[in-house]
Amino acid sequence: MSKIRIGIVGYGNIGRGVELAVERNEDMELVAVVTRRDPKSVQILTEGVKKVHFDDILTLKDEVDVMILCGGSATDLPVMGPEIAKHFNMIDSFDTHAKIPEYFADVDTAANEGKKVGIISVGWDPGMFSLNRIYAESILVQGSTYTFWGKGVSQGHSDAIRRIEGVKNAIQYTVPIEEAVERVRSGSEPELSTREKHLRECYVVAEEGADKALIEKTIKEMPNYFADYDTTVTFVSEEELKAEHSKMPHGGFVIRTGETGREGNKHVIEYSLKLDSNPEFTSSVLVAYARAAYRLANNGDCGAKTVFDIAPGLLSMKSAEQLRKEIL
Amino acid sequence: MSKIRIGIVGYGNIGRGVELAVERNEDMELVAVVTRRDPKSVQILTEGVKKVHFDDILTLKDEVDVMILCGGSATDLPVMGPEIAKHFNMIDSFDTHAKIPEYFADVDTAANEGKKVGIISVGWDPGMFSLNRIYAESILVQGSTYTFWGKGVSQGHSDAIRRIEGVKNAIQYTVPIEEAVERVRSGSEPELSTREKHLRECYVVAEEGADKALIEKTIKEMPNYFADYDTTVTFVSEEELKAEHSKMPHGGFVIRTGETGREGNKHVIEYSLKLDSNPEFTSSVLVAYARAAYRLANNGDCGAKTVFDIAPGLLSMKSAEQLRKEIL
Numbered sequence: 001m002s003k004i005r006i007g008i009v010g011y012g013n014i015g016r017g018v019e020l021a022v023e024r025n026e027d028m029e030l031v032a033v034v035t036r037r038d039p040k041s042v043q044i045l046t047e048g049v050k051k052v053h054f055d056d057i058l059t060l061k062d063e064v065d066v067m068i069l070c071g072g073s074a075t076d077l078p079v080m081g082p083e084i085a086k087h088f089n090m091i092d093s094f095d096t097h098a099k100i101p102e103y104f105a106d107v108d109t110a111a112n113e114g115k116k117v118g119i120i121s122v123g124w125d126p127g128m129f130s131l132n133r134i135y136a137e138s139i140l141v142q143g144s145t146y147t148f149w150g151k152g153v154s155q156g157h158s159d160a161i162r163r164i165e166g167v168k169n170a171i172q173y174t175v176p177i178e179e180a181v182e183r184v185r186s187g188s189e190p191e192l193s194t195r196e197k198h199l200r201e202c203y204v205v206a207e208e209g210a211d212k213a214l215i216e217k218t219i220k221e222m223p224n225y226f227a228d229y230d231t232t233v234t235f236v237s238e239e240e241l242k243a244e245h246s247k248m249p250h251g252g253f254v255i256r257t258g259e260t261g262r263e264g265n266k267h268v269i270e271y272s273l274k275l276d277s278n279p280e281f282t283s284s285v286l287v288a289y290a291r292a293a294y295r296l297a298n299n300g301d302c303g304a305k306t307v308f309d310i311a312p313g314l315l316s317m318k319s320a321e322q323l324r325k326e327i328l
Numbered sequence: 329m330s331k332i333r334i335g336i337v338g339y340g341n342i343g344r345g346v347e348l349a350v351e352r353n354e355d356m357e358l359v360a361v362v363t364r365r366d367p368k369s370v371q372i373l374t375e376g377v378k379k380v381h382f383d384d385i386l387t388l389k390d391e392v393d394v395m396i397l398c399g400g401s402a403t404d405l406p407v408m409g410p411e412i413a414k415h416f417n418m419i420d421s422f423d424t425h426a427k428i429p430e431y432f433a434d435v436d437t438a439a440n441e442g443k444k445v446g447i448i449s450v451g452w453d454p455g456m457f458s459l460n461r462i463y464a465e466s467i468l469v470q471g472s473t474y475t476f477w478g479k480g481v482s483q484g485h486s487d488a489i490r491r492i493e494g495v496k497n498a499i500q501y502t503v504p505i506e507e508a509v510e511r512v513r514s515g516s517e518p519e520l521s522t523r524e525k526h527l528r529e530c531y532v533v534a535e536e537g538a539d540k541a542l543i544e545k546t547i548k549e550m551p552n553y554f555a556d557y558d559t560t561v562t563f564v565s566e567e568e569l570k571a572e573h574s575k576m577p578h579g580g581f582v583i584r585t586g587e588t589g590r591e592g593n594k595h596v597i598e599y600s601l602k603l604d605s606n607p608e609f610t611s612s613v614l615v616a617y618a619r620a621a622y623r624l625a626n627n628g629d630c631g632a633k634t635v636f637d638i639a640p641g642l643l644s645m646k647s648a649e650q651l652r653k654e655i656l
Contacts, residue, residue, distance in 0.1 A: 020589040024469045045590075101653050126656045128463065131640055132599075133655045135456065138616040138643035139609070141352045145655075260612050261348040262373075265604035271460075276593035281467070284588050288466040306641075308651050312459055313636035315466035323636050325429050327461045327473075328454045 004294045006287070007032040007064035009054070009084065011042050013248070014093065015070035017283025019045055025287055027317055032060050034067070061087055065297075066290040068092075070283075078103060082110040085118040085304070089293045091286050093123040100126070108304035117297045119305045122289045123282040124273055125149070129254045131307050132271040136256035140267055143258020144189040148176035148197060152250025152278060160225045161202055164218050166210030169238060171245040173201040176252065187257040187266045200231040203245050205238045250278035288315040332622045334615070335360040335392035337382070337412065339370050341576070342421065343398035345611025347373055353615055355645055360388050362395070389415055393625075394618040396420075398611075406431060410438040413446035413632070417621045419614050421451040428454070436632035445625045447633045450617045451610040452601055453477070457582045459635055460599040464584035468595055471586020472517040476504035476525060480578025480606060488553045489530055492546050494538030497566060499573040501529040504580065515585040515594045528559040531573050533566045578606035616643040 006022050008015045011033050022030045023046070032050040035042050039051035052060060067084055069092035071077050077094050084090050085107045094103055100121060111118040121127065125147070133145055154174050161170035180197050183190045202219055206212055216233040219226055236244070251274040259266050275281045289307070292314035296305070313320055318327075334350050336343045339361050350358045351374070360378040363370050367379035380388060395412055397420035399405050405422050412418050413435045422431055428449060439446040449455065453475070461473050482502050489498035508525050511518045530547055534540055544561040547554055564572070579602040587594050603609045617635070620642035624633070641648055646655075 017589070023590075024588065097656070100656055101649065104652055121656055128467075128597075130656045131463070134640050134644055134651060135459070137655070138619075138640075138645075139456075139612045141612075141645075260352065260608040261345070261605060262351075265608050267604060267609050268600075268602040269456075270598075270600045270602075272596075272598045274596040274598075276595060277589065280588040280593050281595050284467045284469075291466075306652055306656055308641035308644075308648065308656070309639050311637050311639045312462050312466075313634075316462055316636075317466075317469075320636065321429065323462060324432055324634055327465070328425070328428055328449055328458045328634055328636070 003027055003029040004291060005029060005031045005063060005065045006290060007034060007060055007067045007088070008070055009034040009057070009067055009080065010070035010076065011035055011044065012070060013279035014283055014286075016045070017277070017279040017281075018068050018070060018286055020280060021284045021287040024284075025291075025317065027291070028287065031063055034060070057084070058087060064088060066091060066293050068286050068290055073099075078106070081118070081120065082106040085111040085116055086114040087116070088114075089117045089297045091119050091122050091290050091293055093127070093282060093286060094121045095123065095126055097126070104304050104306070112303045115302045117293045117302055117305065119289050119293050119307070119310065121306055122286050124275075124285060125252065127282075127285050127307055128273070129252070129271070132254040132269075133256070134308060136254070136258075136269040136271075140256055140258030140260070140269065143256050143267075145254065145256040146184045146192070146197075147252065147254050148181055149252040150174040150176050150198065150250065152252070152275070153245075153248050157200065157202075157225055160222060161204060161219055164215055166207050166212075166215050167204055168207050169205040169241055171203045171241060173203075175199050175201055181253060181255070184255050184257065185268060185270065187268055189257060194228045195230060198229060200226055200229045202231060202233045203236050203241055204233060205241050206235055247276070248278045249276055250281075251275050291315060291317070331355055331357040332619060333357060333359045333391060333393045334618060335362060335388055335395045335416070336398055337362040337385070337395055337408065338398035338404065339363055339372065340398060341607035342611055342614075344373070345605070345607040345609075346396050346398060346614055348608060349612045349615040352612075353619075353645065355619070356615065359391055362388070385412070386415060392416060394419060394621050396614050396618055401427075406434070409446070409448065410434040413439040413444055414442040415444070416442075417445045417618075417625045419447050419450050419618050419621055421455070421610060421614060422449045423451065423454055425454070432632050432634070440631045443630045445621045445630055445633060447617050447621050447635070447638065449634055451613050452603075453580065455610075455613055455635055456601070457580070457599070460582040460597075461584070462636060464582070464597040464599075468584055468586030468588070468597065471584050471595075473582065473584040474512045474520070474525075475580065475582050476509055477580040478502040478504050478526065478578065480580070480603070481573075481576050485528065485530075485553055488550060489532060489547055492543055494535050494540075494543050495532055496535050497533040497569055499531045499569060501531075503527050503529055509581060509583070512583050512585065513596055513598065515596055517585060522556045523558060526557060528554055528557045530559060530561045531564050531569060532561055533569050534563055575604070576606045577604055578609075579603050619643060619645070 157172035395416040485500035
């Protein structure tokens with residue numbers, strides 16, 4: 001059986017994660033990495049893979065079954081997504097929640113025009129967490145859903161700290177507050193403020209001679225990012241930051257509690273992830289959905305999709321018969 | 329908008345649970361209960377619902393959009409399922425794992441003949457647990473999946489005890505062993521024996537003058553049901569059994585641990601349920617899938633399906649646009 005030919009667009013943490021995930025799926029092969037850098041300058045792990053400049057992406061039209069877009073949601077994907085969906089089946093991890101409807105519409109128009117399948121917003125949130133929200137809410141119609149993130153590194157918050165004067169480097173962890181998680185699990189459906197759900201732990205390397213008290217104050221008072229949270233700031237050396245905080249763990253919980261019947265029987269549905277590597281896990285989800293896109297396209301389907309539109313059986317290497325026999 | 333018209337076939341714990349679940353879904357209404365008893369003798373909770381003998385089920389052909397089959401998997405469903413799928417869209421909770429392929433084939437033939445949709449093996453295991461197995465295995469291709477059940481009442485095991493001479497009544501709880509769950513969560517991918525995963529707690533009401541020591545020995549040595557487990561037997565009065573053990577709680581865990589990348593980063597995916605009422609929760613899942621069956625049939629689809637074949641968006645009362653905007 002011929003393998004599903006995967007292309008990667010954008011070779012950062014997620015791109016490398018996709019490369020590693022493809023290695024672990026025997027029905028797939030990585031055939032090309034597309035980049036906006038000088039392709040020769042990009043060092044990839046796999047031998048025999050084409051490195052192609054983004055401007056030449058259409059030369060891959062007959063060589064790639066599914067493109068996995070690994071660019072950022074802020075500026076890369078809104079432009080790239082619809083362009084690529086016109087010519088390739090594609091998967092991305094678009095995660096700017098507020099702009100999903102608009103982005104979906106753009107990809108849908110392009111993908112329908114090109115008769116391609118584009119599955120957007122794939123990963124774990126949006127992605128696996130969204131799936132757990134929809135399943136849980138469809139079953140327990142009356143109830144409350146809670147999402148907690150962490151403990152894990154937030155790139156956005158780390159970047160915000162790095163932009164402060166006198167800061168050389170920084171890592172920020174989002175940490176769910178165990179007491180809030182327990183209150184939710186109890187089924188009491190509490191109303192929780194932002195501050196009650198998560199706290200923020202910052203590890204900061206200051207420039208020599210910088211005003212640490214001012215840095216700490218600036219972080220803690222930063223609107224949107226930190227002001228609404230209990231935030232701790234710990235100053236560390238560059239070496240310490242590298243040694244202790246260079247991994248990218250993450251995770252979180254989706255919990256729905258609700259009731260059924262006339263007597264109000266209570267139920268708790270909980271989904272949790274504990275991830276050593278956020279980009280490698282996200283990439284593994286992307287690759288599973290690439291299989292679904294390939295199958296849908298082969299079946300004549302086209303247009304934009306999200307995880308809500310994909311039957312779970314399409315994600316598995318196993319046949320429908322095997323799945324019914326072995327894991328149903 | 330007209331409501332989805334639901335029929336219930338078989339009015340026991342699950343049938344009553346479906347009736348209660350339909351009450352909580354405003355896009356549905358219960359229109360008929362089908363029974364093999366004398367319909368007049370069946371007391372149901374909802375007013376204005378037809379009670380129809382099973383032999384007259386075809387009189388409901390134009391009145392019911394989806395039949396929810398609430399009979400047992402051992403003898404009821406294998407006969408009823410294909411018969412009903414020929415004439416009605418239907419959902420069931422067939423859970424004899426070993427016979428799923430055969431049952432699926434029978435329902436598929438009938439449903440295709442009648443141009444109806446039949447979704448089989450819906451509930452939480454098979455059902456939600458199966459979904460979590462397939463998602464987790466499709467993402468973490470290399471890893472191990474574990475399912476734990478409980479703490480909850482097993483009807484099959486309770487019945488087995490009740491058949492012992494001198495036993496008046498009994499309830500059996502399946503209990504996951506916390507130490508095993510913790511070993512699994514650690515990511516060590518342990519090989520666990522049957523005895524290491526679950527224990528069995530039995531509450532037994534003995535007939536007056538019965539040989540309790542013999543009853544306890546008979547339970548503990550019963551092959552398949554108890555011999556492979558650590559089992560506790562507690563004798564209680566009939567009153568105590570009613571007061572303390574008349575609820576039907578259940579739940580459990582599906583945990584997959586596995587690794588990604590070349591350095592073997594570890595990940596833990598965990599799904600858990602904690603249910604006050606096993607039949608009411610199962611019924612709530614059935615009702616959500618009835619919505620999917622209705623939509624698929626309206627869209628011209630037919631044949632047998634399982635939860636693996638159903639896109640999650642079909643389960644929700646919300647439109648695709650709302651889902652993308654609100655919970656993706």
